[in-house]
Amino acid sequence: MRIGTQESTAGGLARAFERAQAVGAESLQIFTKSGRQWAARPLVADETRDFRAAAQRTGLLVLAHASYLLNLAAAGAELWEKSALSFVVELERCAALGIPWLVVHPGSNPDVAQGLDLAARSVRRALDATAGSPAGVLFETTAGQGSSLGHSFEELAELLEKTAEPARSGVCLDSCHLFAAGYDLSSEEGYDRTMRELDQRIGSKAVRALHLNDAKKGLSSRVDRHARIGEGTLGLAAFERLVCDQRFEGLPAVLETPPGQRQEELAVLKALRDPANRARARCSASKPLARPRPAAVAKPTKSPHSNLIAPNAARG
Numbered sequence: 001m002r003i004g005t006q007e008s009t010a011g012g013l014a015r016a017f018e019r020a021q022a023v024g025a026e027s028l029q030i031f032t033k034s035g036r037q038w039a040a041r042p043l044v045a046d047e048t049r050d051f052r053a054a055a056q057r058t059g060l061l062v063l064a065h066a067s068y069l070l071n072l073a074a075a076g077a078e079l080w081e082k083s084a085l086s087f088v089v090e091l092e093r094c095a096a097l098g099i100p101w102l103v104v105h106p107g108s109n110p111d112v113a114q115g116l117d118l119a120a121r122s123v124r125r126a127l128d129a130t131a132g133s134p135a136g137v138l139f140e141t142t143a144g145q146g147s148s149l150g151h152s153f154e155e156l157a158e159l160l161e162k163t164a165e166p167a168r169s170g171v172c173l174d175s176c177h178l179f180a181a182g183y184d185l186s187s188e189e190g191y192d193r194t195m196r197e198l199d200q201r202i203g204s205k206a207v208r209a210l211h212l213n214d215a216k217k218g219l220s221s222r223v224d225r226h227a228r229i230g231e232g233t234l235g236l237a238a239f240e241r242l243v244c245d246q247r248f249e250g251l252p253a254v255l256e257t258p259p260g261q262r263q264e265e266l267a268v269l270k271a272l273r274d275p276a277n278r279a280r281a282r283c284s285a286s287k288p289l290a291r292p293r294p295a296a297v298a299k300p301t302k303s304p305h306s307n308l309i310a311p312n313a314a315r316g
Contacts, residue, residue, distance in 0.1 A: 001243050002026040002061050003212070003269050004254045005262045013047055013097070016062075017054040023263040024270075027061040027252035029103070032093040035067050038082070040089055043096055051097050061252040063138075063172075063209055064094050066104040072122035073107030073115035073149055083107070084122040091126040095133035101208055103138045103172045106150035106159060115149045120162030127165055136168035138208055143180035143224035151181040151222075153201035160206060170206045173198075174256075175234060175242060176213035176227075182220040185238040195247070210253035212239065212269060228257045229265040236272070243273040 004027030007016040013030065020028040033040040055062060070087055074080040087104065094102045104123075109115025123137050139159050144151030150159065156171055163169045175185060183197075184190025198204055214232030216225035230236055242248065255262055255269075 001210070001245075001248050001251055001253045001273065003243065003266060003273070004028045004060065004252060005266065006030070006065070006254055006256045012050065014050040014054040017058045017060055020060055021058055024266055025060065025254075027063070027254055029063040029065055029252075029254040029256070031067070032064050032090060032097060032099070033067065035065065036069065037067070038069060038086060040086075040093070043093060048096050048098075055098060062099055063252055063254065064090070064097075064099045064102045066090050066102055068105075070104065071107040071109075072104065073109040073119040075109050075111065075114065075118075080118055080122070084125055087122055088126045088129045091130050091133075091135055091137065095130050095135040100134060101136055101138050101170070101172075103140050103209065103211075105142055105148065106139050106155070108147045109149065110147040112149065112155070115147075116155060116158050117162065119149060120159050123159075123163050123169065124165075127163070127168055134168075136165075136170065136208075137163075138170050138172040140172045140211070141174050141177045141181065143177045144182075144222045145180075145224050151177070153197055157201045160202065166206070170208040171202060172209045172211060173207055174211040174213060175238065176211070176215040176232075177224060179215045179219055179234055179238075180217060180221050180223055180225075184219055185241065186219070186233070186235045188237075188241075191238065191241050195245070204247040207248065207251070209251055210242065210248060211256050212242065212253050213256050214239075226257050228261060229255070229268055236268075239269060240272040243269055 004025035005020060005023060007019045007028045007030055009016050009030050016028055016030045070083040071079055072083050072087060074083060091102050106119040139150055139156055142148045142150040149155055160169055179185055183194040185194060214227040214229050214234050216227045216232055217223040218233050229239060255265055257265060
C-alpha cells in the first residue's frame, strides 16, 4: 500500500507533489479544479507539462477527486445535466494531466433504482467522451447519509455493472464511510466478514484506491465525519488490518483527515505496515496527537508519470 495525503494545489497543480514529499507521502490526491465551484479554469500547456514532470520526478502515485457539487444521480434534469457535463470536463482534465483515476461520490436520490441508473449514465457519458484515454472513474463508498448512494457493496456492484467498462472503472474504499455504513472494520471477525462480502459482491480487484480516515461516529451511524487516525471510533487495529491486507498491496491510500498533523498520522500508518514498528505505532496513537501551537505564538520554522497506475495495469 502506498500511503499518502490529500494535498492543496495552491500556487499551481504541480506544487501538490512538493507538499506530499514534505510530509513523507507515497501517494497523493488533488482536486484538478476547485472542489466547491462549478467553473473550471482551462488547463494550459505549461501547467500540464509541469504536472507530468513532477509526477515523473517524484514517482508518487496520484488520484483526483471530483467536485463536491456534483450529483451524478440527481432526480432533477437540470442539476443532473449540469453535473454530468462538469464530470466530463473533470475526466478530460485528468486525461490531460496523466492522472489515472478520478474518484467521485455516486450522488444522491431517494429513488435508489433511478439514482443508480442516472449515476451510471453520467459516468458512461464521461468515459465515452474520453474514449482512448487511460483515465478512469472510481466510485467512492459512502456513509449512507441522507439519500446518498454507494453505501453498500450491492449498490456499487450495480454501478460497475451498468457502467460496463471494467478497465476504466472501479471502487475507492473509504474506511470512515464503510464503518458509518455498517461494515465493521474494528473487529477481526467484522473485518473478515466485510472483506468476504467485498470479494463476493464486487471482487477485490475492482478496488483501485483507498481513503484512510478514522470516524467521529460509531458503527452504522450513517454520518460522514472524519477523525484523525487513532482519535476516532474505528480503532488502530482496523488500520493495521487495512495497511497489511495483501488485497490492497501497491494501491494508493490517502488520508483525508483534517490538516495539521498528517505527517504524524502518516508515520503511524507506515509503522503499522512494518511489523518491527507496530508496537511503537500503537503506543504513539494511544494518546491524541499533539495539537499545533497557535500561529500567534508559534516560532517560524523553515520549513511525470511513467509509474502511474494505469486503469488496466497490474498492481505493484
